[in-house]
Amino acid sequence: MLTTFFICSMLHRMPNKPLSALTLQDRDIEIQIEVHRKWEFRGAIDNGPILHIDMILTDCIGNAIHCQIPSFPAAKRGDEFQVGKIYKMSRFPVARAKSSYKPVDGDLMLYVTPYTTLELCHNSPSSFPLYVYSLTSYDKIDPNEPNARNFHDVISIITEISAIKPVGNARIPSSYNRHVLIKNLSDSILKITLWGKRAQEFYLTNTYDPQKQTLVIVLFVGCLPKEFQGEVLLSGGAAYHWYFNPSIEEATAFYNKIESEKINIELPSLDGQEITPPQLPQREHHDLKYILPLNPHDVPDEGYECTVTITSIPEGKTWYYIACNTCPNKPSIDPIIRQCSTCGSTKYCFRYKLTFKASDGTAEAEMFAFDTVARTIIGKPCPMVVASFSRCISYPT
The missing domain is CATH 2.40.50.140 (Nucleic acid-binding proteins)
Structure with a gap:
């Protein structure tokens, strides 16, 4: 019994394993991670049931991995993972990464089960990454390529932002969208269409000063390439996120334009206000x-x-x-x-x-x-x- 206790105790004290060192054979290991991003996937309907919860987890040496909570444990375990918090995590399966809708590069991903253990860390290193991204240039965005089913990240200058517009009809639950026009250093224009909650959350009221007309640099992550009526664009849904004026190396060339270029962005009149989607008509219930x-x-x-x-x-x-x-x-x-x-x-x-x-x-x-x-x-x-x-x-x- 003494020997058994000693072995279990040593296993419990095993040092945290880097995310880059994980393998499919790993079973009884512990990792220290920060919840970098998190989103709920509800399919095509904003208020539909949660199909799964996705997260990007990072470690203190800069590695990142995709982690998913399936629909069954999502309702109970989803709130345990808070963005920006650092945890010790164990008893999780390591699996091969999905072939599509990958938010980060990598061959592996993690799953949260009812048996996964989570412990909040109060004294942790401060070296977790602020940004997780892999930039794609405009000319590489092709909705007809196999890679189009994976999420794309771009860095750009905002040139125009539309008001929120309701979409849908009487038979399909309503949503809303808004369009954002962005440009790269070559002044090529690209449209990003934001949907649902993401459309409502995106506004420039506290970022852009109409008097100074200073350029707004933005890092968009988690976008999907689409084509509509012959136009190539990016679509931002549940996985989509943004960072205004990010402190990353690739932004340096954009910041160099701030001193020499101004831009007039007309802000929508309802920018930053609560938007209520149109109410669906009440239907009679019959058998x-x-x-x-x-x-x-x-x-x-x-x-x-x-x-x-x-x-x-x-x-x-x-x-x-x-x-x-x-x-x-x-x-x-x-x-x-x-x-x-x-x-x-x-x-x-x-x-x-x-x-x-x-x-x-x-x-x-x-x-x-x-x-x-x-x-x-x-x-x-x-x-x-x-x-x-x-x-x-x-x-x-």
């Missing part, structure tokens, strides 16, 4: 037995609400369609070339059209959901699911 026999012309514009359970997914039904990546239309399907009949573009993407049967106990109905709602049900974007079949001779149906 399927009541809804199914109705004449469609008798159904109100806002529709009805019904709570159902998915009972089956019919075989032989396609669960995705191929959409134009330049305009919102579905392109014609050609066995050799898929070309949009509206704009002529051959750039396409995969989107859900999920068919399923559902019941509420009173009746059963066949239903379908397009990309936005289907992503909430499945929990993964359609391109990610299709990519998992990349070794197949043909795409699944």
Whole structure:
């Protein structure tokens, strides 16, 4: 018993392992980390259920790693991790990094489970990094490259910021967005579209002085390349973050322009104020037995609400369609070339059209959901699911 206690005690006192030294074989180790960034992923709907919580963890020698709390323990354990706090962490699995939506470079990532232990550190080194980034130049931003499914970081000068605008309709929960125009040292312009909570949180009221018109340098991290109506842009969602006037080496050339260049940024009138999204119309709740026999012309514009359970997914039904990546239309399907009949573009993407049967106990109905709602049900974007079949001779149906 004495020997057993001695071994366990020595294991407990093992020195903290650097993040760069972690391996897939690690089991009983301890690391000291700072929660550098943290965000909740709720799919395409702002107020949807938490699908997972993501974090970037750093150590005191400058290493960074992606860590994820899956949906099951997220509700209980998410609040234990506070941004800017330093912890000793143990009893966590080390896994291979995801092939897409990677916030940091690296081959490994961590997961938090109900068994992961966390201890707040009160006396810790002050050498944890202030910034975690990997810059991408404007000419390397390509939404059609495989790397487009990973997050991009850019440093730029802000030239324009729009007001927040509501998006959505009566059948899909509302969100809002705002556009930010930025430029690099070559004066090339790039648009960043911010969504939901990130759009509301981004404002320049306390950063930009309209009288002095001094340049605002900004480091954007966690953006995804997109293409809309032929324009390449960056999209900022839950993982997106920014740092005004960062103290990093790559910003030096931008700061050299501050003395010689001024810029007039027209600030939106509602900048920094609380924005309330448009209220969805109230829908009547009915069961399927009541809804199914109705004449469609008798159904109100806002529709009805019904709570159902998915009972089956019919075989032989396609669960995705191929959409134009330049305009919102579905392109014609050609066995050799898929070309949009509206704009002529051959750039396409995969989107859900999920068919399923559902019941509420009173009746059963066949239903379908397009990309936005289907992503909430499945929990993964359609391109990610299709990519998992990349070794197949043909795409699944």
